[in-house]
Amino acid sequence: MNTRYVAVAAVPLAAILALTGCSGGSGSMPGMDHDSAPMTTATTAASASESDILFVTMMIPHHEQAIEMSDTLLSKAGVDERVTALAAQITAVQQPEIDTMKGWLSDWGVSMSDGMRGMDHGGMMSESDMQALAAADGSDAARLYLEQMIEHHQGAIDMAQDEIDGGADGDVVALARSIVDSQAAEISTMKELMASL
DSSP, X not given: OHHHHHHHHHHHHHHHHHHHHHOSSSOOOXXXXXXXXXXXXHHHOTTXXXXXXXXXXXXXXXXXXXXXXXXXXXXXXXXXXXXXXXXXXXXXXXXHHHHHHHHHHHHHTOOHHHHHTTOOXXXXXXXXXXXXXXXXXXXXXXXXXXXXXXXXXXXXXXXXXXXXXXXXXXXXXXXXXXXXXXXHHHXXXXXXXXXXX
């Protein structure tokens, strides 16, 4: 009887140990995450670290605001063509990046709110900043857009550098590097444009 009891008890114990081993958050079995229901960030993010998740959930609204700023400028008449071309370029680059990042969150089973609590979105414009841009016309709108977007881009670069320094997911770190390179180049362009307006 004692032998039978030990054998029966060993099965649940083995199952518990197996489950405990899988719940550490450092990874999961390959191929097992895609069809599972969303759980907590730690168990569904696969190769994504907390830094990766924070970066993505902060950068999506950051990019969305840059597109909103660009759309506002593009709706105006009398704006220098070089500035409108830059605004169109920013939208063309950042919308696909938003789509990519949203895809990662879906793959990880992470919602936007999982990563954003208490985090500062560097360089984000205030509501009054956005209203000022909406109210400006012509060359004033161009100059204000450039001033705001330089600050906005610098915030994105700072966030991306934090991801480069502390991220774990190779694809996310690669996007962060791309953001640093492209937005630093755009800041240089914007400063040259401001000097010539």
